[in-house]
Amino acid sequence: MATYSHSKICCFEQCPLKYKFQYIDKIKTEIEQTVEAFLGSMVHEALEKLYTDLKFQKITSLNELLDFYNDLWQKNWNDAIVIVKKGYDQENYRKMGEKFITDYYNHYYPFNQGKVLGLETTEFVDLNDEYKFHVRIDRLDEAKEGIYEIHDYKTGRYLPDQAKIDEDRQLALYSLWVLKTFGDVKKVKLVWHYLAFDKELVSERTNDQLMKLRKETIQRIKKIEAAKEFPPNVSRLCDWCQFRPICPQFKHLYNIEDMEAEEYLKDDGVKLVNKYAELHEKIKDLSDELEKVRERLIEFAKNEEVDIVYGSDVKASIDSYESFSFPSKNQRKEFNETVKQLGLWNELATVDTYELAKKIKNKELHEELIKILEKFIEKKKTDLIRISRSMNNNNNC
Template structure:
């Protein structure tokens, strides 16, 4: 019988690599342990992504105007995670200005090759898939007269991004491989569009760099598949804790399950839900978007 492939997204793989205890709580426990309150910075990111998906993927050109963007931001806004109504309204306006600034020079008639497009590919060991914020089709830079794809990922975190962030992103590399497989077009370019600074961190992959990322993803998938197989056999609570140990770090304060993880609480104080908006301390890079 052929070996069953382990199916995963970049987010799932990175969760396993970052903290196996969090992975267990997120993907294996049933019912899932209660999570902490929603994060305000995640609310901002989710709404910004929604509006940009509408702008590029659902609205006709005639609707792609600043007034429509403002109206959509206000109608889509949610107050989840904010300290109070005043902070929520302040961030609604700041986020609206951020999106307007990003779209200021956009061609309303431009149609991306894909918006919120799911792509995937399989290897001998894993089935990997993910959803891309935007796929652009642009003139090929090799002078051939053809076109090539570029993977675009929106980022709304505090930290400015660099080409190293783009090049080292596992998710972005897997998106390149998935887009090639699904859309049958050349693709090497990855871009992180950082809306708070309205900057683009770009990098180009080659076959060697993509092979490294694929090998890394397959190794992570092998380890996660083995851990899940152990879980399926049935484990005592002590065995489960040993098989899925916590990996405490400074980011534990941002974990959704911090309140039920004593090791994480000892490593870092639990953050308030709005702390990611106001403090320059480490906030996780939203790796998959």
């Protein structure tokens, strides 16, 4: 039975290439962790300690808890942890964690909102006969008899709205495990603690919603398993991706990043892209200039009432011809009907191969149809170069 977790499915949704690196090729990277992930795990451990102590009838004082957190931070911090955001250091993040814990502590003291049934669970729930889902609940409480609460701590700087929370997949799937495990469940509440905002968000799911979600998750997993291509999906999340040094979108940047100015300017890639951009710019300037001269030449011929304008050893012939313009593709319904009524359709209409190629590429056509069409299709790879401004210039230069 294959096991999937929330983070595994999210990884594919975020970037199929990252998924391939992480879960198929299982590549280990030098970048161990980002500071955000480190902060999250330190705060989670501190809150786990708070509730573990409670089970032993001990209410840890805030100072004790902060000492525990700071001690954990010092022992586990290492230089491989990456700080992406410019202008902030380890100390800023450590203090953020302190604030999250302090606010949480003061908000929920004396922590008697419910009976703690589980902390950082490592359970699994069957989605069907093929797949099981990893259930890692930060804290499972029973608030009143039969009223279960799945608590999740968030340490990010993003506060979602209620609509997003009501669509969340992770805790909703965890509630399938709660429903299956406990016989007296009357209600399962999903509770998120957005620690940076000292805010609690709550949602619930009906049985129908859960069944639908289970089905959708199975379909998503099947889609992941059927994937043959794993294209990169560049987004702002790339800044936190541990595979940047080997990702084709950023690998060259990593190769040149630490070069001295002289070495950097000798790099073939740097030289070629600089030259390409320079020529590209020149061609653009020249074609703008060409268009202006063309307009002036036509005007000259008109004013002088001549068809040919003679230069030193060249001449330019100026011809005028009539061109026809028909309704655009989206407004052709009536026009197409008229062509059909006139009996001209078979003679004049052609297959829109651009649209057809798009449908094949986006897998909008059934595989059987594509197979039938395949004998007419010649596949070739076209290389494209797009020039855009890069924010990652080598500082040395």
